[in-house]
Amino acid sequence: MRKDQIKLVFTGNMGAGKTTAIASISEIPVINTDVLMSSGASVDKEKTTVAMDYGELTLDNGEKLFLYGTPGQQRFDYMWQILIQGGLGLIILIDNSGVDPIGDLARYLDSFHDFIQETGAVIGITHTDDAPRPDLQMYYHYLQERGLQLPVFPIDARSRESVVMLIQALLAILEYG
Amino acid sequence: MYKLYYHALQKNDPVFFRSMLQLVGLKLSQNWEIDEHAKLVLVDVETPEGQSFWQNPPAEKVLIAYARQNDMQSSWFLPKPIRTQSLIQLLNELAEHVCFDNDAPKPPAKIQASHMDVVKAKASEFFQPEYYLVGVLQQILQSQEITRASCTGFPPLYIVPSERRCFTHQVQFNQINTAQKMFYAASIDELECETLSTEQLQQDIKQHHLVAYPIETILWLSAMCASQGRFASASTQNKFIRLVQWPNFALFPYQPYHMNLAAYMLKNVADVHNIAQKTQCSLENVVDFTNACSIIGILKYEQEHKVVEKQLPEARRGLFKTILQRLADTVTFHK
Numbered sequence: 001m002r003k004d005q006i007k008l009v010f011t012g013n014m015g016a017g018k019t020t021a022i023a024s025i026s027e028i029p030v031i032n033t034d035v036l037m038s039s040g041a042s043v044d045k046e047k048t049t050v051a052m053d054y055g056e057l058t059l060d061n062g063e064k065l066f067l068y069g070t071p072g073q074q075r076f077d078y079m080w081q082i083l084i085q086g087g088l089g090l091i092i093l094i095d096n097s098g099v100d101p102i103g104d105l106a107r108y109l110d111s112f113h114d115f116i117q118e119t120g121a122v123i124g125i126t127h128t129d130d131a132p133r134p135d136l137q138m139y140y141h142y143l144q145e146r147g148l149q150l151p152v153f154p155i156d157a158r159s160r161e162s163v164v165m166l167i168q169a170l171l172a173i174l175e176y177g
Numbered sequence: 178m179y180k181l182y183y184h185a186l187q188k189n190d191p192v193f194f195r196s197m198l199q200l201v202g203l204k205l206s207q208n209w210e211i212d213e214h215a216k217l218v219l220v221d222v223e224t225p226e227g228q229s230f231w232q233n234p235p236a237e238k239v240l241i242a243y244a245r246q247n248d249m250q251s252s253w254f255l256p257k258p259i260r261t262q263s264l265i266q267l268l269n270e271l272a273e274h275v276c277f278d279n280d281a282p283k284p285p286a287k288i289q290a291s292h293m294d295v296v297k298a299k300a301s302e303f304f305q306p307e308y309y310l311v312g313v314l315q316q317i318l319q320s321q322e323i324t325r326a327s328c329t330g331f332p333p334l335y336i337v338p339s340e341r342r343c344f345t346h347q348v349q350f351n352q353i354n355t356a357q358k359m360f361y362a363a364s365i366d367e368l369e370c371e372t373l374s375t376e377q378l379q380q381d382i383k384q385h386h387l388v389a390y391p392i393e394t395i396l397w398l399s400a401m402c403a404s405q406g407r408f409a410s411a412s413t414q415n416k417f418i419r420l421v422q423w424p425n426f427a428l429f430p431y432q433p434y435h436m437n438l439a440a441y442m443l444k445n446v447a448d449v450h451n452i453a454q455k456t457q458c459s460l461e462n463v464v465d466f467t468n469a470c471s472i473i474g475i476l477k478y479e480q481e482h483k484v485v486e487k488q489l490p491e492a493r494r495g496l497f498k499t500i501l502q503r504l505a506d507t508v509t510f511h512k
Contacts, residue, residue, distance in 0.1 A: 135233065165427065177487075
């Protein structure tokens with residue numbers, strides 16, 4: 001993995017939709033290392049990503065935009081710092097039907113604190129149809145407490161438009177925020 | 178006895194408010210008392226708690242914005258600090274127009290305006306939301322009555338205030354055409370509003386296969402369409418503004434430059450001319466965006482200009498542009 005790659009990094013808890021989000025905009029089938037779930041995971045998902053997801057998009061000038069998804073399980077979080085090196089910014093996906101979605105967000109904001117300060121991040125909340133709470137205002141309250149002004153959008157990771165919206169917001173922050 | 182309560186008032190304001198209410202009692206058309214279960218709630222929208230409450234009010238509550246200026250463009254507004262005359266005027270108008278008793282016959286929503294007033298508003302160089310669909314929606318929200326808003330040649334819009342939802346025919350909000358924009362920009366004299374029972378609403382939903390949309394989507398779109406690059410007032414153009422949070426673009430139809438405006442206005446406090454210059458947006462687009470943000474309650478006026486200069490290499494700007502172009506290839510936004 002070259003450090004001068006143009007890349008976006010997707011992170012988030014298990015089942016939040018990182019693989020699906022990357023697949024929705026990648027022009028190649030997403031390459032991942034899904035394996036059978038280890039015990040103790042509470043999410044209704046048979047496989048999870050232990051190393052990373054990888055997708056790509058060829059830009060009009062021929063350059064490639066690389067799309068990486070971090071491993072979902074926390075025991076692989078040593079990979080996170082490797083993956084984000086040289087990244088343009090971070091897309092955090094939070095599964096709202098999880099046990100503690102705001103706690104999950106806190107964990108990613110802590111883990112990627114320096115990277116977010118240097119670049120920027122956007123937050124996509126998934127599964128809001130199944131779990132409407134915490135609502136958007138609760139996320140904004142939490143961010144306000146931390147002195148952050150990051151955008152939070154409810155999204156459908158399967159929808160290309162949703163994922164494009166997250167990237168548009170991220171690039172807007174990087175350029176104007 | 179008419180009742181009201183308050184939310185997110187700061188420091189001595191609750192005590193002051195109670196005292197003022199007693200003081201003006203004899204000059205009011207009705208008797209008023211403080212009751213925590215009241216339908217009417219005075220909200221200090223200058224506090225984070227008040228802003229949050231304003232954006233997600235409990236069902237059946239009618240909110241009164243309490244602030245130094247009516248940045249929310251609320252139908253019901255009490256200026257800070259509380260003065261006797263403004264309090265008397267507000268309470269007497271509320272007593273006249275808000276339905277307090279669920280068993281009492283419900284008056285029609287207050288949506289009339291003289292033809293001359295509407296003509297003046299449409300010709301005005303300033304945007305007066307109360308003369309357009311957006312203002313009608315705000316009034317219907319305050320009235321708490323299920324209402325059908327119709328405009329000749331367009332499918333009607335059913336507003337359900339208690340659910341903060343609208344029902345209408347399916348709309349691709351990011352691809353609305355000129356004719357649809359005309360509906361969302363309709364003036365008050367072009368709209369016919371009729372209150373409905375829940376049964377009538379359910380019947381129409383079933384019969385016409387209506388789809389539900391959040392009221393915020395319609396408020397945003399109708400403000401955008403009716404604003405037409407006009408400032409809310411002469412003084413607005415020189416005021417320093419910022420956003421308090423990101424517009425929910427998952428609900429609001431947007432164009433990519435709206436993202437740039439939001440990012441800039443979250444970080445900086447500036448006037449619209451400065452915002453237009455820094456984001457390379459037209460002044461009209463900035464004004465429309467700020468009017469829509471004001472309607473949904475995420476715009477704040479500030480006393481001081483505060484801009485953080487950001488130097489981004491041209492190569493990086495070019496890269497972002499290339500990425501956005503590539504992403505836009507298969508996603509169409511309305512023009």
